[in-house]
Amino acid sequence: MTTVLFYIFALLVACSAIGVAVSRNIVRTAVCLFFTLTGVAGLYFLLNAEFLAAVQLVVYAGGTLILIVFGVMLTNRLPSAGWDVKPWEKTVALGIGAVLASALVASILSLPPRAQPDESGAYPVLELGAALLGDYLLPFELVSVVLLVVMIGAAYLAKGRRRNREAQP
């Protein structure tokens, strides 16, 4: 069962990763990236790393990807517009990709034949929660103050820009 699931997720990651690289449409690229990231989260689940999987979903699939889409929306006037890839860019990209791929293959080959799920039964989420509400309660609370500053500051700046624009028609 696990093996079947592994291959399904692996196929999902691989195919959508190729899609990210090949697609000329930036929105399609983003959607493919979503499947890549979700597939990696699924692999983490299979390795019993629930917390890592959840973080992968929340931070990458949920946060970073939405940011990318927002960035595309706000900067690109025509979201369907593709871009031209120059030949030298293709060469450089292929070169970097080849180096990365060979490094990854080499490191995978040097590992023990199969990664085993952690069966120790330790439940890191529980410990993380206890740490956040115990030892690190104060930094945890301080984060909320820092985020409040960031939020108010961003709102303040955006408002200020509008005010200036109105002042100089």
Added chain:
Amino acid sequence: MTDVFRLLLPEIILAGMALVLMLMGISKSATSRRTAPVLTLVALIAAFIAAYMQTDNLRYSGTMADPFNVVRLHEFGQYIKLLTAAVGVLLVLLAWPSNDDATGNPSLHFGTEAAEFFSLMLLSLSGVLLTASANDMILLFLALELVSLPTYVMVSISRPAAVAQEAGVKYFFLGAMSAAVMLFGFSYIYGMTGTTDLQQIQQRFVPDENGVAAAVDPWLMFGVIVLLVGLAFKIAAFPMHFYAGDVYQGAATPVTAFLAFTPKAAGFVAIIKVLFVAGGGVWVASQTLVSLLSVLAVLTMFVGNVLGLLQYNVKRVLAYSSIAHSGYMLVGLTALIAAAWMPGVNDVRQVQIDALQGVLFYLAAYGVMNAGAFGVLMLLPSRDASISGEAARGSSAETFEDLAGTGRRHPGLGLAMAICCFSLTGLPLTIGFFGKAYLILPALKAKLVGLVILLVINAAISAGYYLRIVATMFLRTEPAVEEGQAPAPRPAVRLPVPVLASIVLSVIGTLVFGIIFPATQALSTRTERAVTVEQTARPAQVSSAVLPGN
């Protein structure tokens, strides 16, 4: 948990008032704008009192910590809290809104958002207080970011001019980069030690019985060095000083005064904490750190002073001079960790105490005289005719042209500026003289003769531009009006009372601590006590001295 509240009462007062002010910001009435700075002052004074109330407890137990050891307060931290609250009062007075609809003052224009502006100011100051009591890398990082994040916003909104926007963006991006560098250092330290508790990290650095610095893993040392470089941004020291000129010039003058003190205080507190940890609790840091600090000190002094000489804009001059002042204080820190290394140093412990005391004293001196110099600058009008309309709000004297002859027209302001400049140079009868003396003497005792000579040379270079400011104000005539042109209308100088109060306070402070020796002595005793507690707070004694009742 009451312990945490008791320990962090000053911080909680400041942050709590900041939240109240943000709620007040919803109301757009001029009354709420007039109340905001008053409440800010009340909060700062309350925080000062709250920090002062901890004196007895601290003297009794030496140090106070919360059950998780995330916060640990020494008299060192208490000193910084008192200093920050006191200088904070001066800085708030400088930014006091004084025009009819309370949307700014002669050199500051924050529009209708007075409450938010002062709230950001309070949050930044509370970050300095938290930095002083942090005993955990995560808390230290967050506290330092709490100092910086509000300042990015304060710079961009401080006046409607484009330069302020530009300065804000530059400051933000470079600040984000420095935060990344700092985190990179933290990650290596955490990776090599497996803990975020500064006291446990300190155990790795405890020197052996012969007083030789512990041989630590090179990666751990790499982490400490990267962390120090990241912190150099906060104090505007060499490799991370680029932003100072543009940002200090672009921000409105009261905000510039704020930038020149608040992040610098936080940065020095953090550096002292890092050196304490990397010195194993007895300031015996490795030779690498000693050479790193001395190189940084020399380059910072020379970069600041030489570039300061070349400037045309007085705000830029003060910006580069603030870099140089960081360099002077770095000399003190070098003496602090070099004392245990240099051959022939008598009574190493006393030299270390004196050196740290000198740095803390200089921080106080710099905060006082700096507020005065920027205060005078913001009250003098700008002569630049190209600034008009909306942008003219929030513009005050910036160039030497603007200053020409103003000393004779406003003798009071001229004298105040002269006193502050003399003090910044380090002439006798001012607090700046004692500040430099307290930095030089321990450095001499630590046999750092070369560094001291370079410091004195730099003080002489700095006299070049400080005296140029004074000379321009008193000796140069006002720019002549060309033939056939109507004389330009003399811009009226309005003198808001709070700003004047701030200037008067800082001038009095500069002189009282410079002339009346008992006052100087009292302040330096305070710094000395702060130092000895940090020095004696060895882990073994500390663990038993947790607050009663937990």
